Amino acid sequence: MAVKKAAPAKKAAAPKKAEPKKSAPAAVAAKKAAAPAKAAASAKPASADKPIADKQTKSQIIAAIAEETNLSKKQVSEVFDSLGGLIRRHMGKKGSGEFTIPEAGVKLRRVLKPARKARKMISPFNGQEITVPARKASNAVKVTALKGLKESIG
Numbered sequence: 001m002a003v004k005k006a007a008p009a010k011k012a013a014a015p016k017k018a019e020p021k022k023s024a025p026a027a028v029a030a031k032k033a034a035a036p037a038k039a040a041a042s043a044k045p046a047s048a049d050k051p052i053a054d055k056q057t058k059s060q061i062i063a064a065i066a067e068e069t070n071l072s073k074k075q076v077s078e079v080f081d082s083l084g085g086l087i088r089r090h091m092g093k094k095g096s097g098e099f100t101i102p103e104a105g106v107k108l109r110r111v112l113k114p115a116r117k118a119r120k121m122i123s124p125f126n127g128q129e130i131t132v133p134a135r136k137a138s139n140a141v142k143v144t145a146l147k148g149l150k151e152s153i154g
Contacts (some may be wrong), residue, residue: 091141105149109142 056064062080064075083101087108090099097110118134145153 066069105146105152107144107146109144111140111142113138113140 012040062073062076065071066076069076087099090096091108092108095110099108100106101108115137116135120134122128123130133147
């Protein structure tokens with residue numbers, strides 16, 4: 001077996017010097033030629049398969065999605081607001097109680113937790129008998145990972 005050596009670290013690129021100004025028609029032609037190249041480069045998702053090591057904040061998530069989809073941050077934020085409203089309507093009292101987020105591999109379900117009577121039990125901490133108070137029925141939201149998400153995690 002051959003042992004691979006680590007690649008040498010790359011040196012930082014030297015800052016570019018300012019180019020002399022071109023005449024107006026030449027500058028316009030250069031920009032037009034560069035525009036299709038930029039469009040082709042931005043058509044690919046920026047490192048879609050590269051794992052993200054750090055937890056992202058809400059603003060970082062919105063900025064990343066805006067960059068990948070070529071939408072403004074405000075538009076992406078509006079999409080999330082709309083999604084949140086849609087989820088609340090499904091999870092509400094008269095809603096369906098179930099919502100699947102497309103392409104995310106996540107299903108949300110509303111689950112009814114039944115009422116419990118007051119009861120007596122022995123405390124595991126000090127061995128004394130205590131009374132556990134009654135609880136009324138309540139709703140909870142369960143989040144389930146679907147097949148696609150489970151497979152991508154591996």
